[in-house]
Amino acid sequence: MSSKPLLVLCTAAMLLVAGIAGATWLVTTRTGASAAVVPPAVAVGGPFTLTAADGATVTDQSYRGKWLLIYFGYTFCPDACPTALTNISAALQQLGPLADRVQPLFITVDPHRDTPKVMADYVKAFDHRIVGLTGSTAAIEAVTKEYGVYVAPQKSEGSDDYLVDHSSFIYLMNPDGKFVATLSGAATGAQLAARLETLLSQTS
Amino acid sequence: MRSLFVACLLSVVAAAGPAAAETPAQPIIQVHSVWSRATPGGAKTAVVYMTLSAKGQADRLVAASTPVADKAELHSESMSGGVMQMRPLASLEVKPGATTMLKPGGNHIMLIGLKHPLKAGDSFPLTLAFEKSGKQEVTVHVEKVGAMGMDMEGMKGMPGMQGGAMTGH
Numbered sequence: 372m373s374s375k376p377l378l379v380l381c382t383a384a385m386l387l388v389a390g391i392a393g394a395t396w397l398v399t400t401r402t403g404a405s406a407a408v409v410p411p412a413v414a415v416g417g418p419f420t421l422t423a424a425d426g427a428t429v430t431d432q433s434y435r436g437k438w439l440l441i442y443f444g445y446t447f448c449p450d451a452c453p454t455a456l457t458n459i460s461a462a463l464q465q466l467g468p469l470a471d472r473v474q475p476l477f478i479t480v481d482p483h484r485d486t487p488k489v490m491a492d493y494v495k496a497f498d499h500r501i502v503g504l505t506g507s508t509a510a511i512e513a514v515t516k517e518y519g520v521y522v523a524p525q526k527s528e529g530s531d532d533y534l535v536d537h538s539s540f541i542y543l544m545n546p547d548g549k550f551v552a553t554l555s556g557a558a559t560g561a562q563l564a565a566r567l568e569t570l571l572s573q574t575s
Numbered sequence: 576m577r578s579l580f581v582a583c584l585l586s587v588v589a590a591a592g593p594a595a596a597e598t599p600a601q602p603i604i605q606v607h608s609v610w611s612r613a614t615p616g617g618a619k620t621a622v623v624y625m626t627l628s629a630k631g632q633a634d635r636l637v638a639a640s641t642p643v644a645d646k647a648e649l650h651s652e653s654m655s656g657g658v659m660q661m662r663p664l665a666s667l668e669v670k671p672g673a674t675t676m677l678k679p680g681g682n683h684i685m686l687i688g689l690k691h692p693l694k695a696g697d698s699f700p701l702t703l704a705f706e707k708s709g710k711q712e713v714t715v716h717v718e719k720v721g722a723m724g725m726d727m728e729g730m731k732g733m734p735g736m737q738g739g740a741m742t743g744h
Contacts, residue, residue: 449622449685450652451659453612457721489617496615496720521658532687539659557680
């Protein structure tokens with residue numbers, strides 16, 4: 372008779388241990404060093420020289436000291452890009468004053484159509500803190516290569532109405548310009564904000 | 576005087592009768608919740624989402640047109656290895672007993688060559704062409720930029736609206 376409660380107790384204790392181990396694993400994998408997953412040889416990111424809305428030249432150095440949220444897309448994109456930019460805007464809203472430590476960048480994969488003015492008009496509709504960047508074909512090719520962004524325009528003969536296949540990730544870089552994580556372009560504002568809050572609370 | 580009134584009334588009813596009979600019987604395809612997103616400044620494209628259901632027999636959506644854009648194309652959208660791909664779809668089957676949704680991150684109608692920006696709260700007509708049941712005009716309601724559904728507030732708590740999970744690596 373007395374073995375039954377003992378068995379229940381043992382099972383409960385084992386479940387508890389397993390639960391704690393699981394939770395610890397979850398916490399460490401979610402917030403822990405992402406560098407462990409990305410081999411140092413294929414570091415994501417690197418120097419770039421691009422053009423902002425006012426025609427000013429912007430480099431990766433321009434944003435040192437801020438957490439960067441970088442999304443690559445294009446303004447002709449009707450669905451995924453507005454979704455990602457809306458989610459980034461919602462995250463900024465949710466972060467409140469903490470958002471001052473974050474700089475979102477929207478870098479075009481379609482410099483042919485996305486001039487600085489087109490980019491400026493476009494990002495305005497989401498949040499004034501999002502900076503739209505474009506550049507020469509060579510400059511965009513360089514930055515997309517550094518971030519491992521897949522870009523494949525589906526051009527049709529004689530038409531400027533073409534779609535561009537592209538990676539839909541949000542790249543998170545730390546204030547030193549080092550890669551931290553890729554987040555899904557479909558992550559909600561709340562998910563993005565939660566991830567940023569965790570990171571921002573670990574560093575001051 | 577009263578009988579004249581009744582006679583008039585009857586004649587109106589009689590006139591209305593055949594007119595009502597001329598409108599097609601219940602369409603095969605029911606189109607619900609037709610919505611779009613407000614467009615950012617200068618945008619040349621927009622999207623239209625909707626829910627379709629078929630009554631009795633299957634049908635195919637084969638084309639769409641609207642006065643607000645040069646073209647309205649049916650597109651598929653897929654995400655593979657983090658790469659977003661959109662491709663024109665020749666047609667989209669709508670089967671009875673199931674709802675077919677055009678939604679963010681999935682199949683949608685892409686408007687190309689937008690003639691004017693779409694503003695939240697606006698509405699515009701869209702003509703859908705079905706293989707069997709012919710044309711059907713619907714009204715598209717414009718929601719906010721980047722809206723994820725017709726009623727954003729109401730959809731926030733839905734698990735299905737959580738989007739893709741974050742991947743930290």
